Amino acid sequence: TTNVLASQYKSLHNAVTLDDIAHFSSILPKSSILSTLPPINTPPEDLDSYNNDWMTRYKGHSQCVLKPRSTKEVSDILKWCGNTGLVGGGVPVRDEVVINLGNMSNxxxxxxxxxxxxxxxxxxxxxxxxxxxxxxxxxxxxxxxxxxxxxxxxxxxxxxxxxxxxxxxxxxxxxxxxxxxxxxxxxxxxxxxxxxTPPAPNATSNLLLSLPSFVNVTDVFRLAKSHLSEILSAFEYIDRQSYDLVCRHTGKKALDESEVGNSEAFVLIETSGARKEHDEAKLEALLESLYASSGAQGLITSGTLSQSAEQFATLWSFRELIAEAASKVGKVYKYDVSVPIQKFKEVTDAVRSRVVEVLGYGHFGDGNLHLNIIAEAYAPVIDAALEPFVYELIGEARPVFGRYKGSISAEHGIGVMKAHALHYSKGDVSRAYMRRIKDVFDDRGIMNPGKVIE
Ligand code: MLT
Ligand code: ZN
Incomplete structure (x- = not known):
């Protein structure tokens, strides 16, 4: 996809020239310009971090990064780009001018x-x-x-x-x-x-649970909402594969292994509130009622309530380190989808039937599942196993396949990776109006080309 897009831009847009650099030098101080072109002559490796995404899946070839310090400087840059046909973007797909707002943080x-x-x-x-x-x-x-x-x-x-x-x-x-x-x-x-900006909470607590089966997650969610009500600040789902991966990655175990046994699912619950003792009383009552409903086929197999700031961070790490741990094992294909919460496991298993190593975790409370597929390398055979399968499974563009009427991007956005797949989540009318809105603001197509809509 990247190469096709790249050749399209080439015919539509201009490459950065010495004239452009001279103009940028007249509106910005030299310290705000990185460019491999003279007279700036930045070493090419200094632009690497702007040309690579952190998944190392896409590589851009930008020769110019601009770091404006004010709204006026941003405006001056775009006036020039608009007049000369230069294109600008965040992570470049080809040789876009990168505009970095790191200097604007007042x-x-x-x-x-x-x-x-x-x-x-x-x-x-x-x-x-x-x-x-x-x-x-x-x-x-x-x-x-x-x-x-x-x-x-x-x-x-x-x-x-x-x-x-x-x-x-x-x-x-x-x-x-x-x-x-x-x-x-x-x-x-x-x-x-x-x-x-809501005030930072005076008190936060968390609780990590293991559950015998995925079906219990929805019951635990229902009970958590009724016990914790407005202090519930996170309800995160971690499948067995993700939990085991973090245990291997950190060399730590969060829960007693003999209690965890063959548990299929894990849940991280966080509360944020005004009075720690009130919040902890509510969490303990929740834990009690979860244990009370434990039996041979109970709702949970084990649970740990954090007792210190350090333990709070450790429990969170079993959720927060999943993506990092996956990226240490291999190349990661990421699908960030919205589906009904009851279907998280079914969807993950459907993907597992096509490729070997799949993690399913995410923001259960929002219906947002993260599917991470770990492979030795990004390879056409894996691309073909995953796409369009995942999109057809999640989206609704093709009713025959669109079983979940979900979103192909819950929170990560469309970017370049999913621009071709937008139709799985957005119908013809929606896409036509998105196109018209794009044209109203950016009829010359100079802004972040190739992203969101093709
Ligand atoms: C997360 O919630 O951990 C991230 O959105 C997942 C990811 O990086 O794929
Ligand atoms: Zn996320």
């Missing part, structure tokens, strides 16, 4: 009463808003579509769209900022965010 204002923060975007927050990453605590705090109150965005022609509202309620017609949340840099560059 807090513009913070209101400690309402918790509203206005920030010149840092790469982390910009990445979060532009990719709409969900994460471990969406179950408690909701998605960025609810917590982002305003955005400042530089549009592809350099125009600044200033919607940095801090209003909780603002029902004044089309909510343009929503278009940029999850747009993956294809419509504009987010340079400012105003966001609702």
């Amino acid at each position: 807090v513009r204002s913070f209101d400690p009463v309402s918790g509203m923060l206005r920030q010149l975007v840092s790469c982390q927050i910009g990445g979060n808003v532009a990719t709409n990453a969900g994460g471990l605590r969406l179950v408690r705090y909701g998605s960025l579509h609810g917590t982002v109150l305003g955005l400042e965005v530089v549009l592809p022609d350099g125009t600044i769209l200033s919607e940095l509202s801090t209003l909780r309620k603002d029902n004044t017609g089309y909510d343009l900022k929503q278009l940029f949340i999850g747009s993956e840099g294809t419509l504009g560059i987010i340079t400012g965010v105003s966001i609702l």
Whole structure:
């Protein structure tokens, strides 16, 4: 896919020239430009981190990275790119100009009463808003579509769209900022965010459980919600293969092995609240009721409630280290899907019937399953076993196969990897209107080409 896309861009867009570098040098200090071209002459290896994704699956060939320090500098860069046909992006597919916002991390204002923060975007927050990453605590705090109150965005022609509202309620017609949340840099560059920030909780606790069978996870979820109500801040699912992999990777065991036995599933529950003793009392009552329902075919086989900050971190690591542990074993194919929670295991097993090493874990409380397939190398034979199988299994574009009516991307986005598969989750009408929206903002196609829509 990458090569086909690359040849299309070549015919549509210009490569970076000495003129471009001279122009960028007139609007940015030299320290804000990395380029292999003269007079900058950055060693090519200094651009490696911008040209590789962390899965090492895609490789770009950008020769120019720009690090603007202000919204005006971003606007000046895009005016030039728009006029000259240069394309810009986050991770390049070919030789795009990379625009890195790491220099823009000032807090513009913070209101400690309402918790509203206005920030010149840092790469982390910009990445979060532009990719709409969900994460471990969406179950408690909701998605960025609810917590982002305003955005400042530089549009592809350099125009600044200033919607940095801090209003909780603002029902004044089309909510343009929503278009940029999850747009993956294809419509504009987010340079400012105003966001609702809940206070950091006074107390957090967690609990790791092993469950005899996958079917018990839904019962445990139901009981956790009723016992913990608003203090429930994460409910994460870990299948046996994922748990065993982390045990091997860290050399640690989180639970008593004799109790775990042949348990098929693991669950990590976190609470965040105002008073530790209240939260722990609720967790203990939950644990009691889970044990009370344990019997020969009970709901859990073992459970550990963290007793210290250190143990809290250790229990979390059994969930958080899965992706890292997988990447140490081999090359990882990642599918990040939404399916009904009752189907997590069925979907994982269906993929397991086609390739050997599959991990199933994820944000159970959000219906978000992560399927990680570990292979010795990225290889056409594995590609063919996985695609379009996984998309047909999850998506609904082909009703015959689309058994789950799920989403082919729950939180990781579409990027370049899934642009060709968008139709499995978005129908013809939706895709046609997405295309029209893209054209309204970026008719020259200079923003993050090849990502999201082909
Ligand atoms: C996670 O929740 O751990 C990540 O989204 C999974 C991943 O990196 O594939
Ligand atoms: Zn995730």
